Amino acid sequence: MKNLISLGQAIKNLRMNNISNSYFLYGNDIYMQDFFINQVKKIKTQSHTYLYHLGYDSQENLFNEISNTSLFDSQKTIIIKNINKFSTKAKNEIIEIISKNEHSHCLIFVKNNFDNKNKFINSLLKSATSVDTRTPFENQMYDWIKFFSKQENIQINENEIPKYIEHFGSNISNVMNYIKIDSISKSNSSTNRTYHLWNFQDSIGKKDLSKSIEIYISLLSNGNSINLILIYLFNLYKAMYFKKNYDNESCLNFNYTINKIIKSKIPLYIKKISKKELECILVEINDLDFSSKTISINLDNKMKCLINNICTGYYDR
Numbered sequence: 001m002k003n004l005i006s007l008g009q010a011i012k013n014l015r016m017n018n019i020s021n022s023y024f025l026y027g028n029d030i031y032m033q034d035f036f037i038n039q040v041k042k043i044k045t046q047s048h049t050y051l052y053h054l055g056y057d058s059q060e061n062l063f064n065e066i067s068n069t070s071l072f073d074s075q076k077t078i079i080i081k082n083i084n085k086f087s088t089k090a091k092n093e094i095i096e097i098i099s100k101n102e103h104s105h106c107l108i109f110v111k112n113n114f115d116n117k118n119k120f121i122n123s124l125l126k127s128a129t130s131v132d133t134r135t136p137f138e139n140q141m142y143d144w145i146k147f148f149s150k151q152e153n154i155q156i157n158e159n160e161i162p163k164y165i166e167h168f169g170s171n172i173s174n175v176m177n178y179i180k181i182d183s184i185s186k187s188n189s190s191t192n193r194t195y196h197l198w199n200f201q202d203s204i205g206k207k208d209l210s211k212s213i214e215i216y217i218s219l220l221s222n223g224n225s226i227n228l229i230l231i232y233l234f235n236l237y238k239a240m241y242f243k244k245n246y247d248n249e250s251c252l253n254f255n256y257t258i259n260k261i262i263k264s265k266i267p268l269y270i271k272k273i274s275k276k277e278l279e280c281i282l283v284e285i286n287d288l289d290f291s292s293k294t295i296s297i298n299l300d301n302k303m304k305c306l307i308n309n310i311c312t313g314y315y316d317r
Helices: 007-015 030-043 059-067 088-099 119-127 138-151 158-168 172-188 197-205 209-221 226-246 260-272 275-294 299-311
Strands: 004-006 022-026 048-053 076-081 106-111 129-132
Touching (some): 007 129, 030 076, 030 106, 030 138, 030 172, 059 076, 059 088, 088 119, 138 158, 138 172, 158 172, 172 209, 197 260, 197 299
Parallel strands (some): 022 106, 048 076
16 A cells, blocks of 8 residues: 555664654554554653553543643653544544644554545545554565564574464464463473462463463463363452452452452552453453353463463553
8 A cells, every 4th residue: 555664664764763753553463563662662762651542541631642741751652542533623633733743752543444444544644654564464474473583582493483374374463472372381381380379360460471371381280270260360350350440349358269468469460450451351251261161162272362462461452
């Protein structure tokens, strides 16, 4: 598409310090979106990052963030998702701001549905530096997976990459998630330490991916079922949800799955998670538990993906 540049070209431009004030990430591959955003963060080290989910966050607060500057917080990287939630007036104001370059920040707009075009999307394509974040075609997928694995310092036999693409290649996110999970699982497969279910709650509450996978493997090897682990996980996030949104701890009363250590740490866990994440995680756990009882699925793989998604903030995207 004429108005789009490839992710590869966008990264090259960043590394040459050719940085735009406004970017439009157009395409539904979350891994490619996140990679670009993280590259911007690495280069703009003095910039504070703000994330807005329209529909959850108000557009008024977003516009205040864009317009407000101070001596101590002059540079901002502002990421805006769910952009279809802008009002008609707000859409016109946004286009005017980025067309006239009337801001000193780096604005990054994210649009997942590539096929859904309208006047606002066309205006963004013309006004912002627009980056193609669609999942690459199969003949390009191998090189991207090889590149991302190197960037993540993941040791992988290049001959194994086509197998991951064949089984999980609907998008880059899927492939890289399974590669990372397998890499962590292999490195933790020889652990001899015995963990408890509350240790798992603690590690995942802290969003510590490596430790969570390690403890999960240990729990399975010591006779704990995945369904039991899901019960402890669901009750943890249910408690976090009520504490964060209603400052209510009633669901902790007589709850054998949450001990005093975890109860005392819940205020720390909820600082790392949004309301949207909590809602999505509870739905995902419930769906996984239901699927495990009604259809034949690889529950272990699904569980590892759930752990990865929780720890990497997937449900806040």
